[in-house]
Amino acid sequence: MARLSRDFYNQDTLDAARQLLGKYLIRRLDGRSLAGRIVETEAYVGRCDKACHAYGYRRTARTEALFAPPGTAYIYLIYGMYHCLNFVTEPEGEPAAVLLRALEPVAGAEVMARLRYGDKPMTPYRRKNFLNGPGKVCRALALTRAENGLDLTGDALFLCDKPEDAGLPPFSPPAGEKIVAGPRVGVDYAEEARDFPWRFRLLQEV
């Protein structure tokens, strides 16, 4: 199965955050495949970014995965009840990662809906707000701290250029999308870093 290699993750984090838009995230769970197309990311760079958990190379039990080789999953608990998934980038020892903020559902939507909403029926509101936030994505993919440190070149969780690379049916993305950069969400405390335009989204051209 063709998937993004360690070499892909071993690059500048801002470049990776842009290039990850439009890629497909595959989660293998109980023999099934859940998949989504990446439509929103944010970059976090420990070397120079006060919003990064590993700012100034701060190395603790939590940030350990950020110091792992590129192509590692960094998953942490936020606000006591949600999780966020990051893809570790840059050479090993440079703590940096791309936060996954939003997906477009591609495969396994029924399973993801179950994980996210339980028995509650799908509604237009829920469909619209299905995978448009980092906590929602982790809930729908059954990702918790138990999956922190996963190797993204392995089988449980990985990325690829197209669904066929993971043995899934083709997916036709919307036409006329472009990358829009802007400030990151929820980092107002981070002094000068709060204004860094390190959030990237795929949006319809107007």
Add this chain to the structure above:
DNA sequence: AGAACGATCGACT
């Protein structure tokens, strides 16, 4: 040992 806080979400006015 204790306190403060958070890369969020959903319910509610």
Add this chain to the structure above:
DNA sequence: GTCGATCGTTCTA
């Protein structure tokens, strides 16, 4: 638009 939930992580002492 506002606000509370909820608990691990981090820092201070």
